[in-house]
Amino acid sequence: MAAVLRAVMRLPGPAVWGRPLYGLQCCNGQDLRRWVGSRSPTLKEKQPGTETEKFQMIYRFDAIRIFRYLSRLKVAQTALTVVALPPGFYWYSQGLMAFDSLCLVGGIAGFALAMLCWMSYFFRRLVGILYVNESGTMLRVAHLTFWGWRQDTYCPVADVIPMTETQDRPQELFVRIQQYSGKQTFYLTLRYGRIVDRERFTQVFGVLDTLK
Known part of the structure; x- marks a missing residue:
């Protein structure tokens, strides 16, 4: 997966990397939805009171839009392979x-499913944007779903380690966002990502060597 990230970051073309992604500008913690669609968090993912709180962006990974397309492409490719x-x-x-040809088709379909599961596991935990509310008590993690939304x-x-x-x-290349409660782990890249608000970032994750 590290090789995939390096390959994505080396893609040429100013249209992709020469400017911030369309729709990623943020003012006063406004919701950024264009990079992966307009799907809202489910009720299960929301915390009481977060609907009215303002969140400030502290980190973003511009290449998340590319991984969005890779995720959807992998789902489509796997579906076509299995349908065959x-x-x-x-x-x-x-x-x-011939039997050998049938085994080849089955092997390709099985490999595609295995790769989909592996890539989806990572893509769903790759952080695109991080926010913190004004009181500094809640972290909002924007990431991808299985379908690339x-x-x-x-x-x-307080639960973030x-x-x-x-x-x-x-x-x-990747560092983990872990919780004391042992809930879902996320991955972010400080090498290719951008810390927007260093003060708030260090309040959540501590003073790192690269941030001093």
Whole structure:
């Protein structure tokens, strides 16, 4: 997955990397939905009182839009591969396809499913944008769903483990956002991502070597 990220970040073309992504500008913590669609957080993902609170962006990863398209492309490719299995079995039963060819189609479909599960696991945990509310008590994590849409997950700041207390290093390609409660773990890249508000970021994650 590290190789995938490096390849994405090296893609040429000013249309992609020469300017901030369309719709990623933020003023006063306004919702950014264009990079992965307009899907709202579900009630299960929302915390009481967050609907009326203002959130300030502290971090963003511009290339998340590329990973959005990669996620959707992988789902479409896997669906097409799996759909090809029933015709393959039919042709084999009619003697129109050799057994080796049927095994090849089945192997490709199985590999595509395995890759979809692996890539989806990572994409759904890759952080696109981080927000903190004005009181500094709630962290909002914008990430992708299985289908490549945006999803916001709320985490109490008190439950977030500072990176200074983990074994991750800011120089690494990915660092984890972990919680004391052991709930969902997210991944962000300080190497390719951009810290928008350093003061609020350090209040949540601690003073890192690269931020001093």
